[in-house]
Amino acid sequence: MAEIPPHPLILSHVKVRPQWRRNPTTGQWVILAPARGARPILLDDDRNPPDMSPLHSCPFCAGHEWNTPPELFAYREPDSLANGPGWHVRVVPNQFAVVQPEGELRVHGDGFFLFEDGVGQHELIIECPHHETNFARLPETQIVEVVQAWHTRLEYLSQIPHLRYGQLFKNQGRGAGASVGHCHSQLIATPLVPALLDLELHTADSFFKQHGTCLFCDLIAREHVEGSRVVLDTREYLVVTAFAGRQPFETWIVPKHHRSHFDRLEPASVADLGRVIAAVLKKLDAALNDPPFNLLIHTSPYHEPDLEHYHWHVEIIPRLTQAAGYEWATNLNINPVLPEDAAHILKDEVLPNY
């Protein structure tokens, strides 16, 4: 268990609501989430390693359902009851949320220092009932069910009028920011489209206006021709290492069929995505031996018509290097591994069941 942080004052504001603030010198927003300070690990530094350990203290294991808020959704055995065992995948509100359902949807401040309430929905997807910490080692069928749960929750949240974007993500391993070992993913839905998504949407929009094609459809065509970054090529998905990966072995899963919204995908394509994610993560696990990683879905904002210029996709970012001062000073990531080398390694990882 983590040490108590050095200063009691740090815990003095756990009742303060989450707040978004704008940096006046860059225009970039940050999320102040004092409730995160009440997590088992307050400050996740060298001296407070997260508890990745024993089954008996794990709040996510089957039989420990009382440790989490009541469930929002679950895939369960037909005869099992909500908030008891018998589930395969279980979705609950995040107890240490970075956004909260209540709050005002407007910007406050004096024009210089701007802030607003951190409004939204923060959910936790518990990915297996038994204590497994490496998602890649779950059975493929279990991974497919998890991806189906992501789709179901993202689709559900898309119907809430004030939410504009649902960000699905997964942190595995301490180096990727996980604070609990048991396999889980998260979903943060907000009334704002986050900055990086906004940048991608604008980049794709400009590309479409200039070239008349979807940027991601073009990327697929070019990666096919180029070939050196292709990791896996299935009927529905192309898997490539990112041309300008921010981390070694950054890998993208791009659907071949143009669709702007992941939450509007057909069930068969969702299941197929689950199988491709399983295959890619098993390759990364085999090549890098259980690396810490983040996985995220980029998709189009809610309440938009289908977009011609933007194309949902999955990004998997192994966290093998620590961003240092140059990265924080410049926003330029330094990657020591050529994406073409990474693709060559991943392509060659032969999987027993694929």
Added chain:
Amino acid sequence: MAEIPPHPLILSHVKVRPQWRRNPTTGQWVILAPARGARPILLDDDRNPPDMSPLHSCPFCAGHEWNTPPELFAYREPDSLANGPGWHVRVVPNQFAVVQPEGELRVHGDGFFLFEDGVGQHELIIECPHHETNFARLPETQIVEVVQAWHTRLEYLSQIPHLRYGQLFKNQGRGAGASVGHCHSQLIATPLVPALLDLELHTADSFFKQHGTCLFCDLIAREHVEGSRVVLDTREYLVVTAFAGRQPFETWIVPKHHRSHFDRLEPASVADLGRVIAAVLKKLDAALNDPPFNLLIHTSPYHEPDLEHYHWHVEIIPRLTQAAGYEWATNLNINPVLPEDAAHILKDEVLPNY
């Protein structure tokens, strides 16, 4: 010493030059620096902790000068010889550089996948001759000499015609991306102005056009009135926790006198900055017990006249939380500590000699 990485192929391209690549889906650049792979820690993950340890193997200790490339600059005892002991602060080329002096200054590619040679100068400032790993615990006079060395090198590089920006930064502790424990800082000078600096310059330029004042001069005035984020207020510098800090206890040192370029600063102000940096780092050390941190200087590009709208400053970013999937997916940082709480704690840390 770090383990050998799992795949020999990762080391196959150490002779490949550094390359900048543009992500076609965002326009953001990354630096591919395969030579970084030859550092003692190739992949700095949980299984390869950096060597923060013993004196006898430290390449930066006095008496081990043969472990680094020949020095570019040093403050030394009058009777000592270059590349031998007798120095206080020593500057050498970084052996594992992310940019290289040679290369072409033009963008290559097909219009979609763009890249260019990673040209520039990457220097290492060794901050003390004896084996100290906590910069805050160096004597104030030593810290002042280090800051003078930063100024001297940044000024020197400003005269090289093809370099446009010199980024000074410091990584202390494994959580801040350091790979060597012995106190050191670094300087990467490039023909390009890095993305975040460019964003700050543009934000400040827009602010000046709209309000007729420098954004940073305005920030100082507002922080004075507001008061709750002021950590230290000296004759020449205001120290505040950042209103929208990306990490807990993010602290900025802003000069009260408007100056666009750090490298054009008078010697007295450089020395005074050294004393303020010493005081702030000693406060952070006292409050957080040797936290991992990055320190960086943001200043105006080389070969520009003095700018009315931009104002150099120092940012100190303790690295107390690990960016996770949401941050990588969105570019939004999550900070669990209110900057006003952090300022309150830091203000109250009374320092013996200040």
